[in-house]
Amino acid sequence: MKQHIPEDGTLLPLMEEFYTIQGEGFNTGMAAYFIRLGGCDVGCHWCDVKESWDAEMHPLTLSDVIVDNADKFPGKAVVITGGEPLIYNLDYLTNKLKERGILTFIETSGAYPLSGNWDWICLSPKKFKAPRPDITPFAHELKVIVFNKSDFKWAEEYAAMVSPTCKLYLQPEWSKSKEITPMIIEYVMANPKWEISLQTHKFLNIP
Numbered sequence: 001m002k003q004h005i006p007e008d009g010t011l012l013p014l015m016e017e018f019y020t021i022q023g024e025g026f027n028t029g030m031a032a033y034f035i036r037l038g039g040c041d042v043g044c045h046w047c048d049v050k051e052s053w054d055a056e057m058h059p060l061t062l063s064d065v066i067v068d069n070a071d072k073f074p075g076k077a078v079v080i081t082g083g084e085p086l087i088y089n090l091d092y093l094t095n096k097l098k099e100r101g102i103l104t105f106i107e108t109s110g111a112y113p114l115s116g117n118w119d120w121i122c123l124s125p126k127k128f129k130a131p132r133p134d135i136t137p138f139a140h141e142l143k144v145i146v147f148n149k150s151d152f153k154w155a156e157e158y159a160a161m162v163s164p165t166c167k168l169y170l171q172p173e174w175s176k177s178k179e180i181t182p183m184i185i186e187y188v189m190a191n192p193k194w195e196i197s198l199q200t201h202k203f204l205n206i207p
Contacts, residue, residue: 003060009089009115013038014061015082019073023201025122026141026167027105031075034207035066040083041129055083063093070102077103080116084109090116107143110135125158136161143197146180147173152187159193169197 038058094116110131123139144155172180
């Protein structure tokens with residue numbers, strides 16, 4: 001039987017939740033509670049959490065319970081990721097987190113309408129399903145995963161769409177990092193508006 005996910009966001013398909021250190025992008029090194037929601041139709045072939053794609057595999061969980069769990073830890077910051085979290089209405093969840101004094105961060109492909117009350121929006125666009133143009137101006141951080149050389153030109157297209165204050169990051173796709181990282185280093189040195197993001201959590205061997 002297909003599970004019914006309420007439109008008010010009071011129940012969400014929770015794949016996993018855990019307290020860790022943010023491993024990539026602008027907030028690297030920050031203690032944060034990660035909430036990974038199930039459900040994604042963007043379909044990146046190099047995705048390292050493909051088990052998140054099918055929302056039906058993950059139990060519908062009360063958003064109030066998720067908030068209670070997050071509030072047990074000393075790091076008062078939550079990163080909501082997926083899957084693609086903006087498939088769901090995140091207003092309720094983020095407002096409840098805010099009531100507890102918890103900072104709210106999202107990592108999204110931008111393929112769905114923006115909902116939620118955010119302190120930080122990391123937009124990580126994907127070629128498989130383009131971001132909505134009404135989301136790009138709200139991004140605090142643009143993080144482009146570089147899989148091959150053509151991705152640099154593609155990254156510049158999105159850099160032109162975000163606000164002038166948006167932080168710009170290029171991140172090597174993990175399985176091709178030995179090949180791609182030298183290209184990124186060269187590109188950032190020639191185009192210093194960009195910075196390099198690395199998946200430091202994989203070097204640290206943490207979730």
